[in-house]
Amino acid sequence: xxxxxxxxxxxxxxxxxxxxxxxxxLVTGLAKTAFPEKASxxxxxxxxxxxxxxxxxxxxxxxKYFWGRPSATGPMPYNAxxxxxxxxxxxxxxxxxxxxxxxxxxxxxxxxxxxxxxxDLVTASASGLDPHISPAAxxxxxxxxxxxxxxxxxxxxALVAQHTEGRQWSIFGEPRVSVLELNLALDAYR
Amino acid sequence: xxxxxxxxxxxxxxVLLLTVKPMGIYLxxxxxxxFAFVRKTERPLYRLCGIRAxxxxxxxxxxxxxxxxxxxGVLAVYALQRLQAWLPLNPQGMTxxxxxxxFNTAVSFASNTNWQGYGGESTMSYLTQMLALTVQxxxxxxxxxxxxxxxxxxxxxHTAASIGNAWVDLTRITLYxxxxxxxxxxxxxxxxxxxQNFDAYKDVTTMEVTKYxxxxxxxxxxxxxxxxxxxxxxxxxxxxxxLAMGPVASQEAIKMLGTNGGGFFNANSAHPFExxxxxxxxxxxxxxxLIPGALCxxxxxxxxxxxxxWAVLAAMTILFIGLAIAAMAFEQQxxxxxxQLGVDPxxxxxxxxxxxxxxxxxxxxxxxxxxxxxxxxxxxxxSFMPLGGLIPLIxxxxxxxVFGGVGTGLYGMLVFAILAVFISGLMIGRTPEYLGKKxxxxxxxxxSIAILVTPLLVLVGTxxxxxxxxxxxxxxxxxxxxxxxxxxxxxxxxxxxGSAFAGLSANTPFYNTLLGLAxxxxxxxxxxPVLAIAGSLAAKKRLAVTEGTLPTHSPLFVVLLVGIVxxxxxxxxxxxxxxxxxxxxxxxxxxx
Numbered sequence: 001x002x003x004x005x006x007x008x009x010x011x012x013x014x015x016x017x018x019x020x021x022x023x024x025x026l027v028t029g030l031a032k033t034a035f036p037e038k039a040s041x042x043x044x045x046x047x048x049x050x051x052x053x054x055x056x057x058x059x060x061x062x063x064k065y066f067w068g069r070p071s072a073t074g075p076m077p078y079n080a081x082x083x084x085x086x087x088x089x090x091x092x093x094x095x096x097x098x099x100x101x102x103x104x105x106x107x108x109x110x111x112x113x114x115x116x117x118x119x120d121l122v123t124a125s126a127s128g129l130d131p132h133i134s135p136a137a138x139x140x141x142x143x144x145x146x147x148x149x150x151x152x153x154x155x156x157x158a159l160v161a162q163h164t165e166g167r168q169w170s171i172f173g174e175p176r177v178s179v180l181e182l183n184l185a186l187d188a189y190r
Numbered sequence: 191x192x193x194x195x196x197x198x199x200x201x202x203x204x205v206l207l208l209t210v211k212p213m214g215i216y217l218x219x220x221x222x223x224x225f226a227f228v229r230k231t232e233r234p235l236y237r238l239c240g241i242r243a244x245x246x247x248x249x250x251x252x253x254x255x256x257x258x259x260x261x262x263g264v265l266a267v268y269a270l271q272r273l274q275a276w277l278p279l280n281p282q283g284m285t286x287x288x289x290x291x292x293f294n295t296a297v298s299f300a301s302n303t304n305w306q307g308y309g310g311e312s313t314m315s316y317l318t319q320m321l322a323l324t325v326q327x328x329x330x331x332x333x334x335x336x337x338x339x340x341x342x343x344x345x346x347x348h349t350a351a352s353i354g355n356a357w358v359d360l361t362r363i364t365l366y367x368x369x370x371x372x373x374x375x376x377x378x379x380x381x382x383x384x385x386q387n388f389d390a391y392k393d394v395t396t397m398e399v400t401k402y403x404x405x406x407x408x409x410x411x412x413x414x415x416x417x418x419x420x421x422x423x424x425x426x427x428x429x430x431x432x433l434a435m436g437p438v439a440s441q442e443a444i445k446m447l448g449t450n451g452g453g454f455f456n457a458n459s460a461h462p463f464e465x466x467x468x469x470x471x472x473x474x475x476x477x478x479x480l481i482p483g484a485l486c487x488x489x490x491x492x493x494x495x496x497x498x499x500w501a502v503l504a505a506m507t508i509l510f511i512g513l514a515i516a517a518m519a520f521e522q523q524x525x526x527x528x529x530q531l532g533v534d535p536x537x538x539x540x541x542x543x544x545x546x547x548x549x550x551x552x553x554x555x556x557x558x559x560x561x562x563x564x565x566x567x568x569x570x571x572x573s574f575m576p577l578g579g580l581i582p583l584i585x586x587x588x589x590x591x592v593f594g595g596v597g598t599g600l601y602g603m604l605v606f607a608i609l610a611v612f613i614s615g616l617m618i619g620r621t622p623e624y625l626g627k628k629x630x631x632x633x634x635x636x637x638s639i640a641i642l643v644t645p646l647l648v649l650v651g652t653x654x655x656x657x658x659x660x661x662x663x664x665x666x667x668x669x670x671x672x673x674x675x676x677x678x679x680x681x682x683x684x685x686x687x688g689s690a691f692a693g694l695s696a697n698t699p700f701y702n703t704l705l706g707l708a709x710x711x712x713x714x715x716x717x718x719p720v721l722a723i724a725g726s727l728a729a730k731k732r733l734a735v736t737e738g739t740l741p742t743h744s745p746l747f748v749v750l751l752v753g754i755v756x757x758x759x760x761x762x763x764x765x766x767x768x769x770x771x772x773x774x775x776x777x778x779x780x781x782x
Contacts, residue, residue: 004251004254004255004258005258006239006240007239007240007241007255007357008255008258008259008262008357009262010238010239010240011239011241011259011357011360011361012259012262012263012266012329014235014238014239015325015328015329015360015361015364015365016266016321016325018364018365018369019324019325019328019329019364019369019444020320020321020322020324020325021320021321023324023369023372023373023440024320024324024437024440024441026373027373027376027377027380027386027437027439027440027443028386028387028388028437028440030373030377031376031377031380031386031439032386032387034377034380034381035377035380035381038380038381038382038383038384038385039380039385039386039387039439040385040387040389040435041385041387041392041433041435041463042383043392043394049395050392050394050395051394051395051396051397052394052396052397052431053394053433054383055383055462055463055466056431056433056462056463058396058397058398058431059396059398059400060397060398061398061401062398065397065398069545075402075404075426076400076402076426076428077400077402078400078431079431079432080431080432080433080434081311081312081391081432081433081434082309082311082312082456083309083311083434083455083456083457083460083461084309084456084457084692085457085460085541085542085570085572085573085692086541086542086570086573087542087570087572087573087666087667087691087692087693088541088542088572088573088666088667088693089572089573089576089667089671089674089693089774090525090527090539090541090573090574090575090576090671090774090778091527091576091667091668091669091670091671091774091777091778092667092668092671093668095527095541095573096527096528096531099528099531099533100531103531103532103533116532116533116534116536117532117533117534118533118534118536118537119524119528119533119534119535119536119537119538119539119540120537120540120545122528122533123528123540123541123542123543124541124542125460125542125543125544125545126457126460126542126543126544126567126568126569126570127455127457127460127461127462127544128457129457129461129462130462130544130545130546131462132544132545132546133545134537134545136534136536136537137545167194167468168467168468168469169469171194171197171198171201172198172467172468172469172471172472172551173467173468173469173471173546173547173548173551174468174545174546174547174548174551176545176546180397183397184397187397
């Protein structure tokens with residue numbers, strides 16, 4: 001046992017220093033050289049002010065904006081310092097109530113909309129910070145936005161298309177619309 | 191399953207299987223010291239640490255070395271959490287972690303479980319994330335791999351008294367395999383959008399003011415309640431959003447490569463800063479199974495018959511395809527309760543999933559992470575459809591031998607292979623042998639312990655938690671699902687997975703202690719008998735193959751192995767699974 005103690009201790013300290021300090025600092029150096037903007041959070045700066053991150057969603061409830069995924073973070077939605085999902089099971093009455101409430105809010109903002117409701121627009125995301133919605137969820141809201149903002153539907157569709165990504169390399173993931181960037185573009189649109 | 195899901199599955203398996211041979215050869219060459227530059231560069235380190243590299247260890251000494259090394263890991267992780275408030279690299283001023291939570295996390299990361307009772311971005315300082323958690327991500331992964339290498343040497347060696355040198359093995363796998371891959375991998379993740387910095391959390395002004403209710407507190411900081419006992423809330427406004435920062439990519443890379451799974455953030459790989467794009471996600475899925483798959487080839491190469499490795503890999507792949515198809519298909523189902531409300535069923539069960547990943551990747555990731563001992567998640571398993579959530583449970587209940595954790599997957603599968611050989615030996619009335627080694631009473635005793643220890647921990651632990659008031663208090667979802675949450679927690683802990691039905695409030699002294707014990711014994715209750723088998727096999731002669739030898743590389747043996755894994759692995763859990771996910775599925779679809 002005594003013959004094991006010294007190698008155990010010194011190897012543990014040595015490997016800790018290499019993997020726990022040298023490694024993260026080295027990666028930080030490489031990352032900041034190669035991808036400085038991404039390493040610090042893909043921040044969006046408008047008029048000298050940081051207004052968000054390209055990768056982190058924000059809460060929208062004004063009918064003049066596209067709404068994102070419902071967020072289950074606490075105490076407020078889209079809390080980017082405490083990520084997480086609802087963890088509600090499929091039979092949980094609280095889930096059914098929450099979805100009912102979200103559908104009512106969508107209907108109240110756009111009473112004449114008879115399209116089927118896209119699932120991602122009324123269910124909470126895993127991270128609570130999902131920056132995207134499906135193209136179907138954007139299309140569902142486009143009529144409302146065009147009416148409230150007085151934008152030609154065709155022009156709005158073009159704007160949505162600009163902020164829509166297909167599957168990465170045509171095979172990975174799902175097509176998606178970046179909500180924060182689209183809403184920034186809406187405000188800038190004249 | 192739609193065509194995207196099929197394409198994804200085929201592409202995943204193709205790329206994975208293409209990496210098996212080159213990676214397997216590299217692993218074997220590093221571990222056996224076949225590279226001159228490895229032997230040259232490692233020597234000064236051994237001198238510095240007082241390690242006599244040429245000195246081989248018997249299985250008992252090897253086991254003590256591994257146990258001691260891991261115990262040091264537990265102590266270090268515990269101490270760093272308990273002292274983090276006074277240590278540097280803590281821009282958010284995180285306070286010291288409570289003793290029970292610190293104990294749980296220390297065992298969790300040292301045992302390669304990475305079960306997380308805490309939320310990363312609201313609990314841990316950057317120093318703790320790096321020097322405690324990232325270090326254990328490397329060292330616990332290294333531990334799993336050296337144990338299987340020792341077991342393989344047990345098969346490969348001929349009347350030998352030793353199974354290797356634990357210090358040399360740990361050093362080689364950490365510095366020449368895990369570290370270089372992690373560096374490249376981490377930089378790739380940043381290229382996709384993962385963050386890597388030491389900045390304080392950033393406040394950004396949001397486009398819209400967020401209105402929400404917070405519970406009202408009195409002067410003493412207590413909740414104010416009205417006359418009916420309901421908590422009074424007051425409307426609050428937030429004009430900013432606080433973005434959590436940190437050295438994420440460096441931890442993320444080894445978290446996946448070492449099948450650890452402990453997220454920097456609470457949302458784990460669902461968080462856009464951990465796993466920003468579908469491409470980063472595909473690479474994360476690959477990196478979970480990269481080393482476990484390759485070790486099968488390493489095994490074949492080291493025992494001098496690569497067909498043996500391919501046979502084990504074939505058994506794993508067959509089991510994997512079944513599980514993956516089931517998970518993706520069940521999650522493509524829409525929740526009938528929501529369809530009734532007018533929700534379009536086309537997108538499937540999107541609760542707790544990210545839009546960029548959708549159903550196919552979420553189902554596939556859930557299968558991979560629980561077939562391995564990884565436990566990272568890109569979707570909340572608690573919100574899966576009942577049978578969708580059954581698949582991760584089954585993956586863990588099989589003992590995580592489908593590719594499995596780094597090292598743990600293969601040694602788990604080899605234990606099943608020994609059992610398969612034994613059972614077929616009984617059927618034909620011959621002394622069972624595997625790779626020319628006679629399987630006798632001692633090996634079978636150790637095999638039985640290794641196979642039975644986890645179901646015992648899972649089922650007894652679940653029973654205790656269901657009986658105890660403290661256990662039931664943690665349940666978040668009513669009905670059968672609440673039972674599933676507890677069953678999942680113990681399955682995850684004892685099998686060193688780390689994923690959760692995360693609704694369960696497990697950051698309590700009750701769960702922190704009980705799950706901490708389950709993780710420790712689930713890990714070393716298997717490692718010790720496996721090393722004992724390694725020692726015993728190494729001492730035996732390798733018998734020549736005769737006409738009466740059961741060929742263990744044939745399709746017939748693959749089928750036998752798959753059957754044994756399903757039968758022995760799953761049978762223990764069938765009653766418990768019937769009480770949880772199966773009942774829930776019946777209830778969900780019966781009424782509608």
